Amino acid sequence: MVTDVLREMMNAALSAAAVDGAIALEAMPPVEFERPRKREHGDWSTNVALAAGRGGDNPRAIAQALIDRLPPSEMVESVEIAGPGFLNFRLAPKWLHDVVVRASDPESGFGRTDEGAGIKVNVEYVSANPTGPISVVSGRHAAVGDALSNLLEATGHEVVREYYVNDVGRQMRLFARSLSVRYLDLFGVPGEIPEDGYQGEYVTVLARRLAEELGDRLVHASEEEREATMRRIGLERMLAEMRASLEKFGTHHQVWFLESSLKESGATRSAIEKLEAGGWVEERDGA
Numbered sequence: 180m181v182t183d184v185l186r187e188m189m190n191a192a193l194s195a196a197a198v199d200g201a202i203a204l205e206a207m208p209p210v211e212f213e214r215p216r217k218r219e220h221g222d223w224s225t226n227v228a229l230a231a232g233r234g235g236d237n238p239r240a241i242a243q244a245l246i247d248r249l250p251p252s253e254m255v256e257s258v259e260i261a262g263p264g265f266l267n268f269r270l271a272p273k274w275l276h277d278v279v280v281r282a283s284d285p286e287s288g289f290g291r292t293d294e295g296a297g298i299k300v301n302v303e304y305v306s307a308n309p310t311g312p313i314s315v316v317s318g319r320h321a322a323v324g325d326a327l328s329n330l331l332e333a334t335g336h337e338v339v340r341e342y343y344v345n346d347v348g349r350q351m352r353l354f355a356r357s358l359s360v361r362y363l364d365l366f367g368v369p370g371e372i373p374e375d376g377y378q379g380e381y382v383t384v385l386a387r388r389l390a391e392e393l394g395d396r397l398v399h400a401s402e403e404e405r406e407a408t409m410r411r412i413g414l415e416r417m418l419a420e421m422r423a424s425l426e427k428f429g430t431h432h433q434v435w436f437l438e439s440s441l442k443e444s445g446a447t448r449s450a451i452e453k454l455e456a457g458g459w460v461e462e463r464d465g466a
Contacts, residue, residue, distance in 0.1 A: 181223070181254070181270070182212045182223065184252070184254060185212055185223060185225075185254075185255075185268060186210045186212065188249055188250055188252060188255075189210045189225060189227055189245065189249070189266075190207070190210060191248075191249075191250050192245040192246075192248040192249045192250070193207060193208070193210075193227070193231070193245065194207075195248040196241075196244045196245055196248050199248070201241075201244040201247075201248075202231055202236060202241050202244055202245075203236065204231060208227055208230035208231050209227075209230070210225060210227045211225060211226070211227075212224065212225050212268075213225075215267060220261060220267050221259065221267035221268055221269045222268055222269055222270045223267075223268045223270075224261070224265050224266065224267045224268070225265070225266050225268075226264070226265055226266075227245070227266065228241040228242035228245060228260075228264040228265070228266060229263060229264045229265070232264060237264075238263055238264025239260055239263065239264045241264065242260045242264045242265075242266050243260060245266065246258050246260070246266070253271060253273070253274050254270060254271060254274045255268055255269070255270065255271060256269045256270060256271040256272070257269045290333060291333045291334070291335070292333070292334050292335060293334075293335040294334045294335055295331065295334040295335040295336035295337075296335040296336075297335075297337075298335075298336050298337065299336070299337045299338075299339070300331050300336045300337070300338050300339070301338075301339045301341055302324060302327060302328045302331065302338055302339070302340055302341065303341040303342070303343050304320055304321065304323070304324025304325075304327075304328075304340070304341075304342075305317050305320045305321050305324060305342055305425065305430070305432075306320075306342055306343040306344070306345070307320075307421070308345050308350050308351075309344055309345070309346060309351075309414055309417045309418050309421065310350050310351065310353075310354040310377060310417065311354075311377065311379060311381060311417070312381055312417075312420060312421070312424065313420075313421050313424040313425060313428075318428060321425060321428055321430040324340070324430070325340075325429070325430050328340050339433055339434060340430075340431065340432045340433050340434070341432060341433070341434040341435075341436055342432040342434065342435045342436070343436050343438065344418065344435055344436060344437045344438060345438050346414055346437050346438055346439050347438050347439050347442065351410055351414070352406075352410075353373055353375060353376045353377060354376075354377055354382075354410070354413060355406045355407075355409040355410035355413060356372075356373050356376060356406055356409075357372050357373065357376040357377040357378070357382050358377075358382055358385060358386055358389075358409040358413050359402075359405050359406050359409045360372050360373075360376075361382050361383050361385075361386035362386040362389055362390055362397065362405075362409065363398060364386075365386060365387060365390045366390070366395050366398050368398060385413065385416055385417075388416075389409075389412060397409075418435065422435070
């Protein structure tokens with residue numbers, strides 16, 4: 180950090196001044212930096228000269244002695260004495276520019292630490308229902324999730340980026356039925372989109388593609404078979420489109436986890452049984 184470098188410089192100046200006899204120190208005073216209240220007073224300020232002058236020496240004279248013995252640094256443009264003996268540091272514009280250049284270079288490792296080394300973190304984000312194209316709202320979620328994942332990786336965490344696919348339940352049933360209605364309509368079989376169903380043009384476009392690929396073989400299938408097929412194929416096509424949109428946005432999920440896999444594997448039932456066995460589940464009001 181900047182203050183760590185400034186502190187090292189100031190400690191070096193204190194030691195040199197003490198050795199030269201310019202100041203009398205019984206013990207090395209703590210060197211602390213803080214932001215000046217007014218920007219025109221510089222970038223960082225320290226009261227170490229005041230602390231060093233508590234034995235009776237003039238703090239401003241101590242401050243000048245410290246300035247005279249500060250080691251050279253490309254980081255510092257100037258150091259000024261203010262008030263009773265504050266030292267105000269101004270950082271060099273070129274150094275600040277070089278920091279910005281280094282920070283913007285993804286290969287520099289700027290700001291990275293190993294604080295989270297050995298810690299695994301699963302970040303689940305976006306996870307919009309696979310019933311339509313990625314929306315602007317989901318795009319914001321992608322940006323936030325990516326930023327959080329990047330920060331965790333920069334601090335040494337082992338990050339897995341997950342998209343949780345809600346491919347079961349009411350919304351998927353409505354999507355399959357809406358797609359089925361649009362598909363049948365292309366073969367002259369009228370129908371109504373269910374209440375709260377999906378009316379978007381993308382549903383009609385997808386139904387047209389399925390009609391071109393499958394022909395009319397689902398027209399005479401049972402409603403259950405047709406909707407199961409629409410659900411399966413519709414899910415595949417929407418996920419492919421959503422993945423492509425996120426990739427263009429720069430978001431790369433390592434895991435696309437299907438909620439249906441929990442039911443198929445029995446994991447949900449197993450977890451509930453373990454909770455029941457441990458006495459952690461309570462039935463109340465029919466639920």
